[in-house]
Amino acid sequence: DTAVSQTPKYLVTQMGNDKSIKCEQNLGHDTMYWYKQDSKKFLKIMFSYNNKELIINETVPNRFSPKSPDKAHLNLHINSLELGDSAVYFCASSQDPTARAGEQYFGPGTRLTVT
Amino acid sequence: SQKIEQNSEALNIQEGKTATLTCNYTNYSPAYLQWYRQDPGRGPVFLLLIRENEKEKRKERLKVTFDTTLKQSLFHITASQPADSATYLCALRGGADGLTFGKGTHLIIQP
Numbered sequence: 001d002t003a004v005s006q007t008p009k010y011l012v013t014q015m016g017n018d019k020s021i022k023c024e025q026n027l028g029h030d031t032m033y034w035y036k037q038d039s040k041k042f043l044k045i046m047f048s049y050n051n052k053e054l055i056i057n058e059t060v061p062n063r064f065s066p067k068s069p070d071k072a073h074l075n076l077h078i079n080s081l082e083l084g085d086s087a088v089y090f091c092a093s094s095q096d097p098t099a100r101a102g103e104q105y106f107g108p109g110t111r112l113t114v115t
Numbered sequence: 116s117q118k119i120e121q122n123s124e125a126l127n128i129q130e131g132k133t134a135t136l137t138c139n140y141t142n143y144s145p146a147y148l149q150w151y152r153q154d155p156g157r158g159p160v161f162l163l164l165i166r167e168n169e170k171e172k173r174k175e176r177l178k179v180t181f182d183t184t185l186k187q188s189l190f191h192i193t194a195s196q197p198a199d200s201a202t203y204l205c206a207l208r209g210g211a212d213g214l215t216f217g218k219g220t221h222l223i224i225q226p
């Protein structure tokens with residue numbers, strides 16, 4: 001069984017559109033995250049979500065919004081897509097709620113291309 | 116500002132030798148440091164975590180050291196194999212309660 005799964009794996013869309021990426025973890029973890037890996041391979045935290053508490057990285061535009069229907073899911077909604085949003089987006093989860101320690105488990109990534 | 120520096124240039128090592136990767140950080144006082152492996156087209160995979168009160172941690176052919184005075188961690192792979200070729204990332208606790216990653220070092224083990 002896949003621990004952290006994401007759909008779709010590839011997403012090609014036009015500027016201005018709204019899209020969503022889904023993430024599910026079957027590890028029973030309390031905390032989930034979204035990361036963005038740009039063309040230079042820098043992996044940056046966007047959000048963490050634990051027990052209905054959302055912590056947002058201050059650099060993330062408010063066009064990005066995570067939605068968690070339950071503890072096992074954290075979806076990423078992106079409004080009014082821009083060219084600069086093209087990147088690989090990774091979902092991750094961890095047991096430790098504050099990330100003070102403990103490894104994170106990453107999904108396979110969603111490659112978003114905005115044309 | 117907080118920075119994590121890894122040699123992002125490719126590191127070429129002959130099979131069977133020990134590969135040593137470096138992670139330096141500034142403006143952090145981390146309680147722990149983590150190492151991940153990332154293969155092309157895949158998400159990072161956790162390898163090792165070392166805490167501030169630990170000098171060294173081992174797992175099979177992997178060894179990590181952590182020097183909080185030098186603000187440096189070294190990651191060693193002994194008896195390296197071509198299958199060890201990948202990008203290796205070090206990470207510290209960062210913003211939004213997530214991890215802040217270095218850019219990674221691309222390791223190539225040549226047969």
